[in-house]
Amino acid sequence: MKVYIGSLNPTKVEAVKEVFFQDDVTGVEVESKVAAQPFSDEETLEGAVNRARECAYMKKSEIGIGLEGGVMEIDGDLFLCNWGALVDRKENMYRASGARIPLPEEIQKGLETGRELGELMDVYAKKANVSKDEGAIGVFTKGQIKRAEMFSHVVKLLKGQWEHDNQN
Numbered sequence: 001m002k003v004y005i006g007s008l009n010p011t012k013v014e015a016v017k018e019v020f021f022q023d024d025v026t027g028v029e030v031e032s033k034v035a036a037q038p039f040s041d042e043e044t045l046e047g048a049v050n051r052a053r054e055c056a057y058m059k060k061s062e063i064g065i066g067l068e069g070g071v072m073e074i075d076g077d078l079f080l081c082n083w084g085a086l087v088d089r090k091e092n093m094y095r096a097s098g099a100r101i102p103l104p105e106e107i108q109k110g111l112e113t114g115r116e117l118g119e120l121m122d123v124y125a126k127k128a129n130v131s132k133d134e135g136a137i138g139v140f141t142k143g144q145i146k147r148a149e150m151f152s153h154v155v156k157l158l159k160g161q162w163e164h165d166n167q168n
């Protein structure tokens with residue numbers, strides 16, 4: 001089965017390859033059509049759905065997957081939020097979200113000035129490309145849950161729902 005994932009970020013591509021291990025998985029760059037830094041559950045989910053739709057419309061695609069990272073507010077605190085969407089050939093859509101943790105105040109302040117989380121995390125962790133590696137979730141959980149594992153839970157939730165509806 002041909003599966004497209006709408007990103008070239010290794011944490012996202014890895015997660016889909018791990019869960020769809022029997023399938024032919026390809027990462028492709030597509031537009032999320034939302035802000036580079038989504039600021040709510042709704043906007044983050046919309047980015048995931050847009051990516052999944054674009055992937056599902058690709059030639060020979062049986063399944064398109066979109067994964068999107070963002071932040072959302074609860075009572076003045078910003079939490080990491082991540083959403084995934086799966087669109088199949090019949091245009092059925094499945095959605096799922098990932099684990100969330102609050103972000104420290106200094107990161108919240110940086111986000112509020114319009115900077116992207118990926119950029120802020122590199123400054124915080126004093127290294128490059130945190131978003132392509134352990135991610136903010138990995139940094140703030142001391143590596144207990146890294147970005148690829150968090151996304152793999154989301155992809156399992158998507159695949160499982162799709163399989164539930166397509167069982168014989």
Ligand SMILES: O=P(O)(O)OP(=O)(O)OP(=O)(O)OC[C@H]1O[C@@H](n2cnc3c(O)ncnc32)[C@H](O)[C@@H]1O
Nearest residue numbers: 007009036037068069116117118121131135136137
């Ligand atoms: O190439 P794409 O697929 O866009 O990968 P990305 O890393 O930019 O991921 P998103 O667009 O889904 O995430 C939106 C923004 O939030 C950042 N981000 C989200 N989750 C993160 C995490 O766990 N660690 C570091 N940055 C994160 C990311 O770098 C972007 O600036």
Ligand SMILES: [Mg+2]
Nearest residue numbers: 032036037069
């Ligand atoms: Mg991005």
